[in-house]
Amino acid sequence: MPLSDQTRVEIREIIAKYPEPRSALLPMLHLVQSEEGMVSTAGIEMCAEELGLTSAEVASVATFYTMYKRRPVGKHLIGVCVNPQCGILGGDKLWETLTEELGVDNDETTEDGEFSVERIECQAACTYAPAVTVDWEFMDNMDPDKLRETLAKLRAGEEVVSTRGAVIRDFCATERTLAGLDDGLADSGDNNADEIMLAGLTYAKENGMSAPLPGGDE
Amino acid sequence: MATALTPVLTRYWDQKDSYTVAGYERNGGYKGLRKALDMAPDDVIEQIKASGLRGRGGAGFPTGLKWSFVPQGDDKPHYLVVNADESEPGACKDIPLMLASPQQLIEGMIIASYAIRANHAFVYIRGEVPHVIRRMHAAVRDAKANGYLGKNILGSGFDLEIVVHGGAGAYICGEETALLDSLEGRRGQPRLKPPFPAVAGLYASPTVVNNVETISMTSQIMRYGAEWYSSFGSEKSPGIKVFAVSGHVKRPGIYEAPLGITMRELLDYAGGIREGHKLKFWVVGGSSVPMLTEDHLDAPLTYEGMEEVGTMLGTATPMVFDDTVSVVRAITGWLDFYKHESCGKCTPCREGTWWIDQLLHRFKDGEGKPEELDLLNELCGNILGRSFCALGDAAATPYPQALKLFPQEFEAGIHTPANEAFDPMASVVFPGVKTS
Ligand SMILES: Cc1cc2nc3c(=O)[nH]c(=O)nc-3n(C[C@H](O)[C@H](O)[C@H](O)COP(=O)(O)O)c2cc1C
Numbered sequence: 001m002p003l004s005d006q007t008r009v010e011i012r013e014i015i016a017k018y019p020e021p022r023s024a025l026l027p028m029l030h031l032v033q034s035e036e037g038m039v040s041t042a043g044i045e046m047c048a049e050e051l052g053l054t055s056a057e058v059a060s061v062a063t064f065y066t067m068y069k070r071r072p073v074g075k076h077l078i079g080v081c082v083n084p085q086c087g088i089l090g091g092d093k094l095w096e097t098l099t100e101e102l103g104v105d106n107d108e109t110t111e112d113g114e115f116s117v118e119r120i121e122c123q124a125a126c127t128y129a130p131a132v133t134v135d136w137e138f139m140d141n142m143d144p145d146k147l148r149e150t151l152a153k154l155r156a157g158e159e160v161v162s163t164r165g166a167v168i169r170d171f172c173a174t175e176r177t178l179a180g181l182d183d184g185l186a187d188s189g190d191n192n193a194d195e196i197m198l199a200g201l202t203y204a205k206e207n208g209m210s211a212p213l214p215g216g217d218e
Numbered sequence: 219m220a221t222a223l224t225p226v227l228t229r230y231w232d233q234k235d236s237y238t239v240a241g242y243e244r245n246g247g248y249k250g251l252r253k254a255l256d257m258a259p260d261d262v263i264e265q266i267k268a269s270g271l272r273g274r275g276g277a278g279f280p281t282g283l284k285w286s287f288v289p290q291g292d293d294k295p296h297y298l299v300v301n302a303d304e305s306e307p308g309a310c311k312d313i314p315l316m317l318a319s320p321q322q323l324i325e326g327m328i329i330a331s332y333a334i335r336a337n338h339a340f341v342y343i344r345g346e347v348p349h350v351i352r353r354m355h356a357a358v359r360d361a362k363a364n365g366y367l368g369k370n371i372l373g374s375g376f377d378l379e380i381v382v383h384g385g386a387g388a389y390i391c392g393e394e395t396a397l398l399d400s401l402e403g404r405r406g407q408p409r410l411k412p413p414f415p416a417v418a419g420l421y422a423s424p425t426v427v428n429n430v431e432t433i434s435m436t437s438q439i440m441r442y443g444a445e446w447y448s449s450f451g452s453e454k455s456p457g458i459k460v461f462a463v464s465g466h467v468k469r470p471g472i473y474e475a476p477l478g479i480t481m482r483e484l485l486d487y488a489g490g491i492r493e494g495h496k497l498k499f500w501v502v503g504g505s506s507v508p509m510l511t512e513d514h515l516d517a518p519l520t521y522e523g524m525e526e527v528g529t530m531l532g533t534a535t536p537m538v539f540d541d542t543v544s545v546v547r548a549i550t551g552w553l554d555f556y557k558h559e560s561c562g563k564c565t566p567c568r569e570g571t572w573w574i575d576q577l578l579h580r581f582k583d584g585e586g587k588p589e590e591l592d593l594l595n596e597l598c599g600n601i602l603g604r605s606f607c608a609l610g611d612a613a614a615t616p617y618p619q620a621l622k623l624f625p626q627e628f629e630a631g632i633h634t635p636a637n638e639a640f641d642p643m644a645s646v647v648f649p650g651v652k653t654s
C-alpha cells in the first residue's frame with residue numbers, strides 16, 4: 001500500500017528541522033510507522049527516496065532499533081517492564097497475568113488485532129515499579145486487577161488515562177507524537193509532579209530543610 | 219548531624235505550572251542566562267569549571283573542562299547534544315527533570331551553547347517516552363515564543379535553535395558516540411575514541427554531549443555562582459545531586475541532597491525498608507555498578523566514597539532490595555538486559571553476554587554446576603577491559619560482586635531454583651496484595 005502524500009509532506013517538514021537531512025531518519029521512521037502500524041517496505045522506500053539513500057541503508061537502520069516493527073502491531077501495544085526492579089516488585093507477575101488474559105506470548109498480537117504484547121526493559125520509571133505501558137504511555141504502579149480493568153476498558157473503547165496525564169489513543173497515534181508532531185496533549189497532567197517526584201521536597205518542607213540560596217531567594 | 223535535603227533543581231516542583239516559561243520565571247528562572255549572556259563565553263566556562271560540577275550521566279567527568287576542550291576559532295559549526303536517553307536500569311531522574319522543569323534544561327542548554335559557541339543544540343530523548351517528548355517540544359515552543367530561543371536571544375546577538383529528537387529503543391544509544399551515530403540517522407554503535415566528540419562529534423564537528431541533570435544544574439550555577447555550588451558536597455565531588463530511590467522502601471522517589479549524604483540517611487528520608495523486612499542489597503549507580511549491602515550504608519555517596527567501597531556512584535539512583543529477593547534472580551535479569559542490548563559490534567560483549575546469561579539462567583533454575591561458578595568469573599574477566607565500550611564492562615560487573623557477597627545463594631543454585639528458595643510473590647508490592 002503506498003503511503004499518503006500528507007506523510008511525504010510531513011517527512012519534508014521533519015527533514016527541514018535538521019542541519020543534515022539524514023538526521024531526520026529516526027523520526028521519519030516513527031512517522032511512516034504511524035501510518036501503517038509497522039515499518040513496511042513502502043515506508044522504507046519513501047524514507048530512502050526523500051533522503052537519497054538506498055532502501056538497504058534505511059532497512060539496516062530500521063532493524064537496529066526495537067521500536068520499529070516489521071510486522072503489524074495491534075491497535076494497542078502493551079509493554080510490561082520485566083527488568084529486575086519492576087520484574088521483582090511485580091512485573092513478572094503482571095506479565096503472567098497479561099499473557100494469560102490475552103492468550104498470546106511475547107511479540108504476538110491477539111487474533112482480533114486489538115493488542116500486541118511486549119516484554120520491555122527499564123523505562124526510567126523504577127520509582128513507580130512495577131511499570132506497564134500502553135502505546136508507550138505510562139501506567140505506573142500497576143497491579144494485576146488494574147491491568148485486567150485497563151484491558152477491558154481499552155477493548156470496550158472506554159477512556160483510559162495514563163498515570164502521567166495523557167489520554168490513551170492508539171499505537172499509531174503515539175508514533176506520530178514520537179515523530180515530533182504536535183498532538184495537543186503537552187499540558188496533560190500539569191507538571192506531572194506526584195508524591196513520588198515530590199517525595200524529597202515534601203519531606204524537606206515539612207522538616208524545615210532547604211538549600212541556602214544567596215540573595216535571599218527561596 | 220544528619221545531612222539535610224537541599225532541593226534546588228526540584229525546589230519549585232510543587233507548583234503545577236513549573237514546566238512553563240511563566241511558572242519558571244516566577245521562580246527566578248532565566249536569571250542565570252541573563253548573567254551568562256553578560257559575560258564572555260570563556261568566562262562562563264571558567265565559572266562552570268570553578269563550580270566543580272561533574273557529569274551526572276554516570277562517568278562524573280568535570281563539565282567545565284569538557285567544554286574547554288572544544289576548539290575555538292576553527293570555522294566549524296559547534297553542537298551541544300543533551301543526552302536524555304536515560305535507559306540504564308535503575309536510572310529514573312532525568313525523565314522527571316524534563317517533565318517538571320524543562321525550562322531549566324533549556325536555560326542550561328542556552329548557557330552551554332553560548333559558552334561553547336554552538337548555534338544548534340539537540341535533546342536526544344529515548345523513544346519510549348511520548349509524554350516527555352511532547353513536553354520537551356512544547357517547552358521549546360514556549361521558550362521560543364518568549365524570546366529565549368531563535369535569533370538574537372535577549373538582545374545579546376546570540377542565536378540558538380533547539381531540536382528535540384526521539385530515539386527508537388536502544389540502550390546503547392546512551393553511550394555518547396553511539397548517540398551521535400544515531401542522531402546522524404545511523405545504527406547506534408559506538409565510535410572509536412579518540413577523536414573525542416569535543417573535537418569530532420556530530421557531523422565530525424566539535425560537539426559537547428552532556429546529561430540532562432548536568433546541563434540543568436548549569437542554570438543554577440550561573441545564577442548563584444560557582445562558590446555557592448562548590449560549598450556543598452566534598453572537595454572531589456562538589457555540589458548537589460538528584461537521587462532517585464526505588465525499590466523496597468516506604469517512600470520511593472526523588473530526593474535532592476548534597477553529595478556526601480549516606481545511603482543510611484537517604485533510606486531514612488525514604489521511610490526505611492518496607493514493614494517487616496530488612497535491607498538485603500542496594501545498587502547505587504544503575505545496574506552497571508557492583509552492588510552493596512548494609513555494611514556500606516555509612517559510606518559517603520560521592521564519586522570517591524563509592525570507589526572506596528568498590529563500586530561507582532554512576533547515576534546515583536539507588537535501587538533497594540529487601541530480604542525476600544534472590545540475588546541470583548536479580549542479576550540474571552540484568553544480564554538478560556545486557557545480552558539484549560549488546561550492539562554486536564565487538565566479540566567479547568556480543569558472545570560474552572550470551573554465555574554469562576546462559577550460565578546464570580542455569581543457577582537461577584537450580585541446575586548450575588559447581589565448576590561453573592569459576593567459569594563465570596573467568597568469562598567476566600575476559601570481557602572486562604576487553605570490550606569496545608563500557609556496556610561490555612557493565613555486563614561483566616554484577617556477577618563477581620554478587621558471588622563475593624552472597625556465595626551461598628549461587629551454591630544453592632546448584633540444586634534449588636531461585637524461585638523455590640525465594641518466593642517471588644513475597645517481593646511484590648501491589649497495593650492490596652498481601653506480601654507475607
Ligand atoms: C551503555 C551506556 C549507556 C549510557 N547511557 C547514558 C544515558 O542514558 N544518559 C547519559 O547522560 N549518559 C549515558 N551514558 C554516559 C555517556 O556516554 C556520557 O558519558 C554522558 O552522556 C556525558 O554526560 P555528562 O558528562 O554530563 O555525564 C552511557 C554510557 C554507556 C557506556
Ligand code: SF4
Nearest residue numbers: 561563564567607610
Ligand atoms: S561492548 Fe557491547 S555494546 Fe559496546 S561496542 Fe562492543 S558489542 Fe557493542
Ligand code: FES
Nearest residue numbers: 081086122123125
Ligand atoms: S526497572 Fe522497570 S522502569 Fe526501571
